[in-house]
Amino acid sequence: MKKHIVxxxxxxxxxxxxxxxxxxxxxVAERYHHTFTFESxxxxxxxxxxxxxxxxxxxxAACKKADAILLGAVGGPQWDHLPGHMRPEKGLLGIRKKMExxxxxxxxxxxxxxxxxxxxxxxxxxxSDLLIVRELTxxxxxxxxxxxxxxxxxxxxxxxxxxxxIVRIVDQAFQSARVRxxxxxxxxxxNVLESSRxxxxxxxxxxxxxxxxxxxxxxxxxxxxxxITSPSSFDVIVTENMFGDILxxxxxxxxxxxxxxxxxxxxxxxxxxxxxxxxxxxxxxxxNKANPLAAILSAAMMLKYSFQLEEEAEQVExxxxxxxxARFHTADxxxxxxxxxxxxxxxxxxxxQI
Amino acid sequence: MKKHIVxxxxxxxxxxxxxxxxxxxxxVAERYHHTFTFESxxxxxxxxxxxxxxxxxxxxAACKKADAILLGAVGGPQWDHLPGHMRPEKGLLGIRKKMExxxxxxxxxxxxxxxxxxxxxxxxxxxSDLLIVRELTxxxxxxxxxxxxxxxxxxxxxxxxxxxxIVRIVDQAFQSARVRxxxxxxxxxxNVLESSRxxxxxxxxxxxxxxxxxxxxxxxxxxxxxxITSPSSFDVIVTENMFGDILxxxxxxxxxxxxxxxxxxxxxxxxxxxxxxxxxxxxxxxxNKANPLAAILSAAMMLKYSFQLEEEAEQVExxxxxxxxARFHTADxxxxxxxxxxxxxxxxxxxxQI
Ligand SMILES: CC(C)[C@H](C(=O)O)[C@@H](O)C(=O)O
Ligand SMILES: CC(C)[C@H](C(=O)O)[C@@H](O)C(=O)O
Numbered sequence: 001m002k003k004h005i006v007x008x009x010x011x012x013x014x015x016x017x018x019x020x021x022x023x024x025x026x027x028v029a030e031r032y033h034h035t036f037t038f039e040s041x042x043x044x045x046x047x048x049x050x051x052x053x054x055x056x057x058x059x060x061a062a063c064k065k066a067d068a069i070l071l072g073a074v075g076g077p078q079w080d081h082l083p084g085h086m087r088p089e090k091g092l093l094g095i096r097k098k099m100e101x102x103x104x105x106x107x108x109x110x111x112x113x114x115x116x117x118x119x120x121x122x123x124x125x126x127x128s129d130l131l132i133v134r135e136l137t138x139x140x141x142x143x144x145x146x147x148x149x150x151x152x153x154x155x156x157x158x159x160x161x162x163x164x165x166i167v168r169i170v171d172q173a174f175q176s177a178r179v180r181x182x183x184x185x186x187x188x189x190x191n192v193l194e195s196s197r198x199x200x201x202x203x204x205x206x207x208x209x210x211x212x213x214x215x216x217x218x219x220x221x222x223x224x225x226x227x228i229t230s231p232s233s234f235d236v237i238v239t240e241n242m243f244g245d246i247l248x249x250x251x252x253x254x255x256x257x258x259x260x261x262x263x264x265x266x267x268x269x270x271x272x273x274x275x276x277x278x279x280x281x282x283x284x285x286x287x288n289k290a291n292p293l294a295a296i297l298s299a300a301m302m303l304k305y306s307f308q309l310e311e312e313a314e315q316v317e318x319x320x321x322x323x324x325x326a327r328f329h330t331a332d333x334x335x336x337x338x339x340x341x342x343x344x345x346x347x348x349x350x351x352x353q354i
Numbered sequence: 355m356k357k358h359i360v361x362x363x364x365x366x367x368x369x370x371x372x373x374x375x376x377x378x379x380x381x382v383a384e385r386y387h388h389t390f391t392f393e394s395x396x397x398x399x400x401x402x403x404x405x406x407x408x409x410x411x412x413x414x415a416a417c418k419k420a421d422a423i424l425l426g427a428v429g430g431p432q433w434d435h436l437p438g439h440m441r442p443e444k445g446l447l448g449i450r451k452k453m454e455x456x457x458x459x460x461x462x463x464x465x466x467x468x469x470x471x472x473x474x475x476x477x478x479x480x481x482s483d484l485l486i487v488r489e490l491t492x493x494x495x496x497x498x499x500x501x502x503x504x505x506x507x508x509x510x511x512x513x514x515x516x517x518x519x520i521v522r523i524v525d526q527a528f529q530s531a532r533v534r535x536x537x538x539x540x541x542x543x544x545n546v547l548e549s550s551r552x553x554x555x556x557x558x559x560x561x562x563x564x565x566x567x568x569x570x571x572x573x574x575x576x577x578x579x580x581x582i583t584s585p586s587s588f589d590v591i592v593t594e595n596m597f598g599d600i601l602x603x604x605x606x607x608x609x610x611x612x613x614x615x616x617x618x619x620x621x622x623x624x625x626x627x628x629x630x631x632x633x634x635x636x637x638x639x640x641x642n643k644a645n646p647l648a649a650i651l652s653a654a655m656m657l658k659y660s661f662q663l664e665e666e667a668e669q670v671e672x673x674x675x676x677x678x679x680a681r682f683h684t685a686d687x688x689x690x691x692x693x694x695x696x697x698x699x700x701x702x703x704x705x706x707q708i
Contacts, residue, residue, distance in 0.1 A: 155552045193500070
């Protein structure tokens, strides 16, 4: 199989973790006789510094021709004072929208070696294995008008969805649930929002096409509670963009291994952008300390979702598990009786297992 | 002091818990020589059943003449099939808006006897004592347009704020912080929303009037994480309506005593509506099992915020602590070596201490 991958290392530790993930992809290509070609482009703060914009044209053009994109992280304090349209995160929002990456998939599953670092009691968190499917290109993030009015006396943002945008994300969630434990929790605020009432109708309608999947509706405030009191009761959660932003970050700290979490942002035809959930961590950038496992697991999601290489993806996931079982860990992870290694050593350990 | 209190028992256990709280208020009146008069009105499902609307005119009229309002809870499965405008929670939203109760205060503080029931590890949750100040009458909850468009092909909700609405809630939060540990966390999504950017500006501007209060800005996704990983790092949190709905419910389960949490929804002149955070719990309604402590602590907030009776409020709070210290508890609370009592017995125990 021949695939072309665009690398967007971005800022801070984004550079080193994407480099590690690329090596893993190269190892997979070698072992399984695929041809992966790579090209690298700027995004975020790095792009602001060198090209004066967080999302240069050539970055967009390259992404449009790619089979998949691997992103590191964007942002850092040196760009925090810049006006809104010149902030690094505009690069991320822009590429999501321009590529129509409407479905953000965030699997959250504890690693037994790391569960002890969870803020939750072990009996509460153990067994948790959930997938949050967040709508990523609609809602409050992109709705118009979003503006001051009346000389600054008023301000509005707009939560807008088209019926078809809701249909496609809900359909994606049902598909995800079907290949997991067949339980879908649709999160909304239907007692307040008209958009949530339409959301609920779409879920009801779609559920007829997936009779094997059980569906439950939950209000967003109730979901924010239940994620903490009973995280293992969820399988797949589907929700709109802003609720998904909040709930997926809430969920990301439950298992005590934020530095291990991958994400995928995909389009209907399978093209996707893969990125670790963690940020750019400027404080440790360039020191070879950063944990590359979230980026490596994001690469595994790429193999699975964009290239349909299920076996290869599993191989990478297993390699990560084996390295953890052997008690190797980076500085961010606390492993009992573990052996601390650098970021590049960690990547090398994973590659050894492939 | 003479005060007139409107009781809105509402649905389910709302009836029994407000009855208990009323008895406590009567005990306070007797001991401190105040005159509290009471009248009771319908709201929510009870009002739908008897008067065909979740918020009858006479309920609104009575509230408008009250010095304070004590609400139980609204809702229940028998009204879940009704159309949006006829749902019990519309009564609650309506009374908040009609009374201009723009500031929702939700204190969250663990009781040491109950902390063991927290989903969080004791070392993570211990020492947590925070106050969430949620804007309650603006934002997505009331913004227009909120409608389907294009024959149902599109839907919009509107997040709208006036500058002055933001100023008054932020000011309230600074005032609350000033009499606590003088630390204010303003939560927004300023990297995406124009309304959040205005919010941030208002906070910056207001902070000049409160030089003794330290201010920090936090993105809502980061706040959703930090509430779990480090709840004790917060003092006062201020945020807009929808973020506040989600974060305050998230925070309410941290200490393991949701059944103990009070809330106040107040107006600039001190008139307020007080209600327990828990719901109507129809499954245990009418069995004298419901824990009245959240309603009783809501009455204590009334004494403090609407009547400025600080000593009396503290007396009620201490009475609750003493009853818990004596290991009395209702069925919902797990207290080591405790004595289980009914709801009315619990109220009587509190009254004994006043
Ligand atoms: C950087 C920010 C705009 C972004 C978002 O809110 O979508 C981030 O929080 C995320 O979840 O990927
Ligand atoms: C019942 C509902 C409309 C309400 C809200 O969202 O404000 C409730 O969740 C609350 O927080 O008091």
